[in-house]
Amino acid sequence: MRILLYTGKGGVGKTTVAAATGLTLAARGLRTLVLSVDAAHSLADAFDLDGRLADKRRGAPMSVAENLWIQEVDVTEEIGRHWQDISGYVATLLAVTGIEEVLAEELAVFPGMEEVSALLYVNRYAREGAYDVLILDCAPTGESLRFVSLPPTLDWYMKKLFRVERSLLKVARPMAERVTSLPIPSERYFDNVKELAGKLDGVDALLKDPATTTVRLVTNAEKIVLRETQRAFMYFGLYGLTVDAVIVNRLLPQGLADPFFGKWRRTQDRFLSEARGYFDPVPIWTVPLEDDQVVGAAGLAKLGAALYAGLDPAASFRTTPPYRFQKKPGHYVLTLDLPFVQKEDVELAVASGDLIVTIGNFRHHVPIPRTLSGLVPTKARVEAGRLTVRFERGAAEAERG
Numbered sequence: 151m152r153i154l155l156y157t158g159k160g161g162v163g164k165t166t167v168a169a170a171t172g173l174t175l176a177a178r179g180l181r182t183l184v185l186s187v188d189a190a191h192s193l194a195d196a197f198d199l200d201g202r203l204a205d206k207r208r209g210a211p212m213s214v215a216e217n218l219w220i221q222e223v224d225v226t227e228e229i230g231r232h233w234q235d236i237s238g239y240v241a242t243l244l245a246v247t248g249i250e251e252v253l254a255e256e257l258a259v260f261p262g263m264e265e266v267s268a269l270l271y272v273n274r275y276a277r278e279g280a281y282d283v284l285i286l287d288c289a290p291t292g293e294s295l296r297f298v299s300l301p302p303t304l305d306w307y308m309k310k311l312f313r314v315e316r317s318l319l320k321v322a323r324p325m326a327e328r329v330t331s332l333p334i335p336s337e338r339y340f341d342n343v344k345e346l347a348g349k350l351d352g353v354d355a356l357l358k359d360p361a362t363t364t365v366r367l368v369t370n371a372e373k374i375v376l377r378e379t380q381r382a383f384m385y386f387g388l389y390g391l392t393v394d395a396v397i398v399n400r401l402l403p404q405g406l407a408d409p410f411f412g413k414w415r416r417t418q419d420r421f422l423s424e425a426r427g428y429f430d431p432v433p434i435w436t437v438p439l440e441d442d443q444v445v446g447a448a449g450l451a452k453l454g455a456a457l458y459a460g461l462d463p464a465a466s467f468r469t470t471p472p473y474r475f476q477k478k479p480g481h482y483v484l485t486l487d488l489p490f491v492q493k494e495d496v497e498l499a500v501a502s503g504d505l506i507v508t509i510g511n512f513r514h515h516v517p518i519p520r521t522l523s524g525l526v527p528t529k530a531r532v533e534a535g536r537l538t539v540r541f542e543r544g545a546a547e548a549e550r551g
């Protein structure tokens with residue numbers, strides 16, 4: 151199953167483009183599901199179906215055309231059904247002061263339940279093979295980043311904390327319950343987390359494999375929107391996802407006689423050519439501003455035709471994963487593509503077998519492969535949008551031979 155993730159700044163046209171892509175692919179005979187991951191759903195509105203979705207099928211896939219389904223995940227329903235215990239526990243623990251700082255910090259990034267429910271669907275559909283293409287109509291950039299950062303965070307939690315917590319509690323529970331006011335998670339909590347992790351197993355690899363998943367950033371040819379797109383581009387790289395196209399929506403027609411719109415078009419031209427420069431070699435696709443809002447299948451199909459003229463929307467337009475390890479004589483090099491990043495923005499640390507890359511508020515644990523264990527990072531540099539970290543034997547290991 152191919153996964154296409156459409157995201158970008160609020161209001162740029164993500165839902166419209168995702169819906170138009172769905173129609174284009176369905177018309178080519180591919181079984182396609184457009185899944186709305188945004189809590190503020192507007193996918194059904196884009197298809198002009200508000201009335202039809204109001205029935206009891208809300209939350210489930212609904213057929214909108216031949217080979218095409220849409221689904222607006224009902225988060226409240228999902229959480230109510232599956233994760234009351236976990237979310238309840240995490241919330242309680244966070245509310246209690248006095249937990250170790252590190253633990254609190256890690257728990258704060260513990261899965262957002264909304265994103266988890268969407269991820270569960272992604273994994274389930276991939277396992278079932280029910281669709282050829284899954285299109286994710288995502289929330290604005292920030293939340294989408296939380297979405298893609300969840301699988302590695304959960305994986306990290308399961309590997310590094312979960313087992314320790316569980317086995318410690320087995321021994322300490324009777325005493326802990328007497329001496330502490332901290333909520334002690336029940337065995338059921340652990341079973342729930344384990345079950346959840348089992349259902350999400352593999353989704354991380356799906357998202358990071360550019361042959362399966364690619365991200366398409368929807369943007370407008372304006373300075374502020376483009377700046378956010380550049381940041382999004384970098385952060386998706388940080389989380390190991392491949393952006394394979396940037397879609398510039400709402401371009402005014404060329405050669406407008408009207409001075410007001412003529413000026414706008416010149417601004418757009420300037421930022422469009424800047425965008426081509428920044429994102430190279432990632433392709434830039436453009437979408438004209440229509441003369442009215444784009445609502446309903448006919449308008450969406452027309453927009454899809456303008457956007458994909460001659461292109462197969464299901465193809466992967468870029469297949470280089472954003473990070474890779476290479477063996478060099480006497481050392482290893484980790485290369486991480488972080489376009490637009492400045493040296494001073496990046497912080498690096500190593501902890502329990504992970505390289506921790508922090509940029510602004512985003513942090514990612516890059517697992518260091520087993521072959522590199524025992525090696526230490528000796529040099530890091532940021533150059534031309536690329537972070538390279540050199541791993542060598544530390545002095546102590548070198549002495550031991």
Ligand SMILES: Nc1ncnc2c1ncn2[C@@H]1O[C@H](COP(=O)(O)OP(=O)(O)OP(=O)(O)O)[C@@H](O)[C@H]1O
Nearest residue numbers: 160161162163164165166400438439440442443444
């Ligand atoms: N190329 C276009 N021409 C004309 N109207 C457009 C175009 N693209 C999007 N629109 C209109 O702009 C509005 C917002 O689009 P849309 O809902 O797709 O944005 P979004 O990025 O998904 O917003 P949100 O951040 O709220 O999810 C809609 O009314 C849509 O019909």
Ligand SMILES: [Mg+2]
Nearest residue numbers: 164165188192
């Ligand atoms: Mg939207």
